[in-house]
Amino acid sequence: MTxxxxxxxxxxxxxxxxxxxxxxxxTLRFVLVGVVYYAFAAIEGMVMRIFQVDxxxxxxxxxLSLTDIDxxxxxxxxxxxxxxxxxxxxxxxxxxxxxxxxxxKKPLWSFKAANWTLWTIAGGTFVFWVDGFVSHYAPLYTxxxxxxxDFDQFHPLSGAIFIAGIxxxxxxxxxxxxxxxxTITYTPExxxxxxxxxxxxxxxxxxxxxxxxxxxxxxxEHLVPLPVAAVARGTVDTALNAAIILFTGVLIxxxxxxxxxxxxLKTTAVDSLLYKNWFWWGLDLIADGLVLIFVAGTWYLxxxxxxxxxxxxxxxxxxxxxxxxxxxxxxxSHHLLSDQGQPAFLKIVSxxxxxxxxxxxxxxxxxxxxxxxxxARPLKMTNELKFLLGGLLGFxxxxxxxxxxADIGLNRVLHNTQWVVGPHVHVAILVxxxxxxxxxxxxxxxxxxxxxxxxxxxxxxxxxxAHLVGGIGMGAFMGMAGLQGMLRxxxxxxxxxxxxxxxxxxxxxxxxxxLLAFLYNVVMTVGLKGAIGIFQHSDRDVKELxxxx
Amino acid sequence: MRxxxxxxxxxxxxxxTTVLWGQTIVYTAYVLAILIVxxxxxxxxxRDGKSPTVKDKLFYTFAAFLVILGMxxxxxxxxxxxxxxxxxxxxxxxxxxxxxxxxxxxxFSLPTERLMIDCDDMVRFNVxxxxxxxGFGLFRQDNSMMFQMQVVPQRADNKLLWEFTENGVYNIxxxxxxxxxxxxxxxxxxxxxxxxDVDAAGGxx
Ligand code: HEM
Numbered sequence: 001m002t003x004x005x006x007x008x009x010x011x012x013x014x015x016x017x018x019x020x021x022x023x024x025x026x027t028l029r030f031v032l033v034g035v036v037y038y039a040f041a042a043i044e045g046m047v048m049r050i051f052q053v054d055x056x057x058x059x060x061x062x063x064l065s066l067t068d069i070d071x072x073x074x075x076x077x078x079x080x081x082x083x084x085x086x087x088x089x090x091x092x093x094x095x096x097x098x099x100x101x102x103x104x105k106k107p108l109w110s111f112k113a114a115n116w117t118l119w120t121i122a123g124g125t126f127v128f129w130v131d132g133f134v135s136h137y138a139p140l141y142t143x144x145x146x147x148x149x150d151f152d153q154f155h156p157l158s159g160a161i162f163i164a165g166i167x168x169x170x171x172x173x174x175x176x177x178x179x180x181x182x183t184i185t186y187t188p189e190x191x192x193x194x195x196x197x198x199x200x201x202x203x204x205x206x207x208x209x210x211x212x213x214x215x216x217x218x219x220x221e222h223l224v225p226l227p228v229a230a231v232a233r234g235t236v237d238t239a240l241n242a243a244i245i246l247f248t249g250v251l252i253x254x255x256x257x258x259x260x261x262x263x264x265l266k267t268t269a270v271d272s273l274l275y276k277n278w279f280w281w282g283l284d285l286i287a288d289g290l291v292l293i294f295v296a297g298t299w300y301l302x303x304x305x306x307x308x309x310x311x312x313x314x315x316x317x318x319x320x321x322x323x324x325x326x327x328x329x330x331x332x333s334h335h336l337l338s339d340q341g342q343p344a345f346l347k348i349v350s351x352x353x354x355x356x357x358x359x360x361x362x363x364x365x366x367x368x369x370x371x372x373x374x375x376a377r378p379l380k381m382t383n384e385l386k387f388l389l390g391g392l393l394g395f396x397x398x399x400x401x402x403x404x405x406a407d408i409g410l411n412r413v414l415h416n417t418q419w420v421v422g423p424h425v426h427v428a429i430l431v432x433x434x435x436x437x438x439x440x441x442x443x444x445x446x447x448x449x450x451x452x453x454x455x456x457x458x459x460x461x462x463x464x465x466a467h468l469v470g471g472i473g474m475g476a477f478m479g480m481a482g483l484q485g486m487l488r489x490x491x492x493x494x495x496x497x498x499x500x501x502x503x504x505x506x507x508x509x510x511x512x513x514x515l516l517a518f519l520y521n522v523v524m525t526v527g528l529k530g531a532i533g534i535f536q537h538s539d540r541d542v543k544e545l546x547x548x549x
Numbered sequence: 550m551r552x553x554x555x556x557x558x559x560x561x562x563x564x565x566t567t568v569l570w571g572q573t574i575v576y577t578a579y580v581l582a583i584l585i586v587x588x589x590x591x592x593x594x595x596r597d598g599k600s601p602t603v604k605d606k607l608f609y610t611f612a613a614f615l616v617i618l619g620m621x622x623x624x625x626x627x628x629x630x631x632x633x634x635x636x637x638x639x640x641x642x643x644x645x646x647x648x649x650x651x652x653x654x655x656x657f658s659l660p661t662e663r664l665m666i667d668c669d670d671m672v673r674f675n676v677x678x679x680x681x682x683x684g685f686g687l688f689r690q691d692n693s694m695m696f697q698m699q700v701v702p703q704r705a706d707n708k709l710l711w712e713f714t715e716n717g718v719y720n721i722x723x724x725x726x727x728x729x730x731x732x733x734x735x736x737x738x739x740x741x742x743x744x745x746d747v748d749a750a751g752g753x754x
Binding site for chain 1: 565568569572573576579580583584587590591593594595596597598601602603605608611612615616618619620622623626627630632633636637639680681682684686688689691692693694695696697698699701702703704706707708709722724725726727728729730731732
């Protein structure tokens with residue numbers, strides 16, 4: 001085939017969108033929009049990366065200039081939110097809305113609700129992103145009180161639009177939560193009646209926990225496969241997180257709306273330390289809750305799909321997921337180790353000791369996944385296996401980095417430095433989480449497209465290596481700068497850290513090159529016509545997951 | 550109230566530079582080790598060979614190792630990092646000097662133009678903010694960090710004790726984002742320590 005023909009019709013014309021079920025199309029829409037938002041986050045990240053090399057040289061004027069200082073902080077606010085909600089949430093939710101019915105062998109509870117999840121999250125992300133770009137609303141995702149309601153620095157209307165965008169994302173998230181639990185527990189028409197409560201118990205891990213105390217012969221059967229149990233538990237944190245974010249959003253909105261109507265409310269009515277506690281409690285359900293649980297679940301799923309075997313130490317794996325869920329509700333204080341008003345017992349118990357359990361639960365998930373793979377030796381080094389190993393490595397690097405900063409002594413000199421956002425945050429997100437998601441994407445691509453053929457293995461290899469080296473490299477150079485005192489969320493005009501920032505920018509460029517290679521490979525695999533076809537209506541039954549004939 | 554002797558809790562001459570070097574060495578060694586482990590694993594997983602299921606004993610040993618590692622980190626740092634005991638027992642320690650610093654409108658106000666400290670003084674920094682959340686950090690001339698804390702507004706408990714054991718002139722910098730104006734919150738040469746045998750990294754000025 002000529003290059004042009006491949007670009008239009010996909011590799012060997014193997015992809016025909018007309019054969020796809022609505023569920024396949026919906027899942028691919030989630031993936032495509034999620035990848036586009038990943039590109040938004042990556043480009044924004046790269047703009048900041050270049051700016052940090054020499055802010056004095058790049059600083060520009062004009063409100064829409066990419067290098068205006070207000071714009072920089074606007075980007076810094078939108079960037080992680082676009083990355084987490086626009087990209088990660090969509091990729092993960094899309095995959096799970098397909099995989100839960102697939103593994104439970106029954107249709108999704110509501111196709112319509114799934115569709116709304118996609119468009120509310122995509123729309124909400126677009127709203128806060130555009131608002132941030134145009135108005136530079138920049139309280140950063142931590143929203144430390146009373147910064148989001150500081151109307152000397154931000155216009156209340158721009159803040160209100162931003163918060164409305166986030167609220168829309170949370171509405172889509174709530175629909176996802178309901179859809180997942182309903183799908184696990186409901187009886188579809190024409191199916192034998194299922195005991196919803198028993199399924200819920202199994203999904204939440206109560207069965208697995210009881211089994212730990214029983215002899216092998218007396219153990220109850222798991223009604224729900226392990227990856228679905230992980231999805232259910234991560235979804236509990238997703239729900240709690242949405243509730244906290246919505247509650248906080250409403251609080252901030254009250255101040256904004258009052259201001260717009262000419263009444264200035266006293267921000268001192270809210271205690272900033274109390275606020276910081278509840279907001280971090282909720283926010284941490286993402287970083288230390290659903291992300292870790294969803295990732296562990298995806299590792300187990302990928303390991304069993306790649307090997308065709310059961311996961312090693314099933315019961316422990318299930319119990320560890322439950323422990324992780326409870327741990328995720330009790331670790332928030334590690335974000336307040338440098339807050340002198342925070343009670344010392346919370347710092348020690350929640351901030352240090354319970355947080356150390358994350359090393360244990362994530363370490364066990366790491367071991368269990370490797371042991372499952374090892375038992376099936378020899379394996380072919382497929383793209384999904386490669387990226388899975390990359391994802392495992394990412395967390396093996398980022399979790400210990402986080403444990404170090406969750407120490408009262410070390411936090412005194414690490415808090416708010418580049419160490420936190422480098423070896424911990426970006427290595428966890430870009431190497432750990434994103435590579436795990438790529439593993440699932442490479443595996444699902446032929447399944448969701450009814451056999452589309454990957455255009456180029458060389459490009460897939462390049463994607464792997466450039467992403468891995470770029471992700472670890474960026475984290476490493478940010479980390480080195482952090483250990484030399486470089487703060488996050490600020491700018492240095494005297495060239496204090498230029499050398500580290502040049503290498504971090506080069507690593508960032510590798511990440512962008514990896515993304516371009518992946519995008520080109522996908523477009524050449526499905527073709528432009530195919531990509532458009534994914535967004536066209538499918539006449540098949542919405543209850544059908546994969547085409548039955 | 551329990552009174553602790555100055556210097557009684559803390560091993561001397563260990564400063565944040567030493568601690569961070571220690572961390573750099575330990576973490577770098579770990580990174581190299583895990584890269585090698587994953588590389589060897591990835592290589593061997595594609596090879597033919599006998600692959601018995603991993604023994605339960607190995608799994609439980611690994612789990613116990615993680616528990617010990619997770620807990621011992623904090624015990625080790627408590628006993629080796631000088632500022633941890635004084636942080637945890639702050640209310641029982643008498644300060645030789647206390648500085649009240651206020652922050653408002655993205656600006657620090659210091660009690661005197663330069664805060665003068667004698668070597669081995671236990672100093673309490675008491676920082677209050679009347680508007681936003683800021684950070685309060687002390688930095689050496691080579692930009693490395695000595696310490697920092699959060700400054701939460703409308704609260705009187707943003708206090709940090711520090712024992713100074715190195716001569717130097719230090720900069721104050723806000724270590725928390727407080728809006729686009731916050732990056733300019735630097736007071737150069739704000740703190741001076743004299744009378745020690747040792748100079749801080751990056752020189753005294
Ligand atoms: C090519 C990819 C990326 C690059 C080059 C990049 C770069 C950056 C840079 C330069 C910063 C500013 C650090 C500072 O405060 O000095 C940053 C912050 C951050 N990024 Fe990224 N990033 C990338 C991808 C992502 C993605 C995909 C996510 C989330 C899913 C993410 C999450 C964050 C978070 C949470 C922060 C901290 C924001 C804050 O301090 O308020 N990044 N990133």
